[in-house]
Amino acid sequence: MLRYNLSAVFLLLAAFLVQQFVPAFTGLSHARILIVHLVFLCAAVSVATPTMLLLAFIGGILWDAHCSLAPMIADPEVYTQPTESLRFGYSILLFAAMGFLMQGLNPLFRAGKWQFSALLTGVATFLYLAADYSLISFVRGNFVISRSILRLTGYTSLLTMLFSPIVFWLLYRLAKLFDHSLYPEAEKPKRRAY
């Protein structure tokens, strides 16, 4: 169990490396595959709550380090309305919220029905992006919703979800490697049959 949890942490760190090489699809309103979020969401459903929170902390803090903008230092006479950015660390809360959402399907996942969790990764990614954008709108003052934002959010969620079976397969292989069962409920009846 501990070794599997550690491997999930390392997988999340590896996802950050991979994310650096994943380009945005210019033709799809700059949609992208959010590998980091995908690994976190898939891992969140397969671990206990404290480990999920640890993953949310690591994922959130590194994501903010990756995405934050430097503060604008300029003449206040010209820049009368400085544009606010989100505070460092807010992603931890968003990651944790999505982690709890994923854990809602934990009973089904433990029963071996990972397909529902795979679908939920798309929903969770969409909610994450929607919450992220809403927070930006909140701190910047006005809520603007455009087709390109909807396209970006929708395509990103869809593309991310499509890759979830691969991540679940990776987690399954890691669990097998470290003698951990991802689907304990699914394996129980088999043991009884023998």
Add this chain to the structure above:
Amino acid sequence: MGAYPQRTGGARDPGRLFQGHLAHPQIRLFAGNENPRPAAGNETFKELEAELSTIRGEIGRLRIIESRFKELERENAELRHALDFKKATDFDVVAARIIRRHPTTWWQTLEIDAGEDRGIGIQLSVLSNDGLVGLIDRPFGNRSSVLLITDEKCQVSVRVEGSPEVGILSGQRGEFDRNPTLRLRFLSKNASIRPGQRVFTTGRGGIFQPNILVGSITTVERGPLDSEALVRPAVDLNDLSTVFVVLSENP
């Protein structure tokens, strides 16, 4: 009369064409049992087959070389263009190549391959041959993050060419299309501006040097208190490969 109908018409005659050019040993292969290939021609056939595969391989190799050549030609043209810009400009600039576009979800940024090791610091303006690109947001050792003018956070003090109008230009939230527009605010109520007029930096604010082309006005929106305009950036930010970071003015 032979097996083929008699035709006239010289080289354009399809019958002659067939006999003369298409009746090749390899074409005959597909002709079935009507024209069986003589056993003595087996070796010739194999030789021709080997020759054909060699030629095909050679064509493939030449195509790769041609595509590489075109790529080098394009790169050469870009670099010449960049060199011309560097010679012509009054600024002390560092040329850099774009290595990543839109690394984050919501911010309009890109990454260049020059950083603190080449003297780049925070909030230096970034230009291209066509105009203003943005400013350095976060410099690292050997790369830097550039905040584009299409981002909402990048605000530029600008003036409209041929008019006394000055305003603040910034990107618009949620503009993820291929051709984003910028919003020019704080213009006077009856601003005498029209689509097509160019917009230049004023130099106020301490970040951008004056008289750098930013874009041209596409739409003017008149309000009860002030006017606003939409500006199309002069630089095609989706088709940009080399940029220049301004280290200082008039070296």
